[in-house]
Amino acid sequence: MSFSLAVEMKIPYAENITVTEDTLSVDLSDGRTIFVPLEWFPRLCYASEAQRNNWRLISKGYGIHWADIDEDISVEGLLSGKPSGESQASLKKWLQARQSEP
Structure with a gap:
C-alpha cells in the first residue's frame, strides 16, 4: 500500500x-517578513544605495526586478x-562592464 500526499x-x-x-x-502578503543576507546576491552587494532602492515588483509581486543592475529575484x-x-x-x-561605464 502506498500513500501519496499532494x-x-x-x-x-x-x-x-x-x-x-x-x-x-x-x-x-501573508504577514511574514523574510530576511536574507545580501551576500546571496552579489549584484546587490556591488550596487550603490540608489541602485538598490530602484526596484519594482514584477509578476504580480512574485518577483523583484532591479533594472539598474539587471537582477531578478523570485519570492519562491x-x-x-x-x-x-x-x-x-x-x-x-x-x-568589468560596470567599470567601463561613465
Missing part, C-alpha cells in the same frame, strides 16, 4: 522590499533559501 502550497507575493548594507528584507526562491545562481564568470564579466 500539498498545494500557495506562495505569498511581495508587498514591499527593503535593502540595507547587508540584508534584503521582503514583506509578504527566497522562501526556499536559494541564493543567486549566477556563475563567477558571469559576475566577473558584469563587474
Whole structure:
C-alpha cells in the first residue's frame, strides 16, 4: 500500500522590499517578513544605495526586478533559501562592464 500526499502550497507575493548594507528584507502578503543576507546576491552587494532602492515588483509581486543592475529575484526562491545562481564568470564579466561605464 502506498500513500501519496499532494500539498498545494500557495506562495505569498511581495508587498514591499527593503535593502540595507547587508540584508534584503521582503514583506509578504501573508504577514511574514523574510530576511536574507545580501551576500546571496552579489549584484546587490556591488550596487550603490540608489541602485538598490530602484526596484519594482514584477509578476504580480512574485518577483523583484532591479533594472539598474539587471537582477531578478523570485519570492519562491527566497522562501526556499536559494541564493543567486549566477556563475563567477558571469559576475566577473558584469563587474568589468560596470567599470567601463561613465
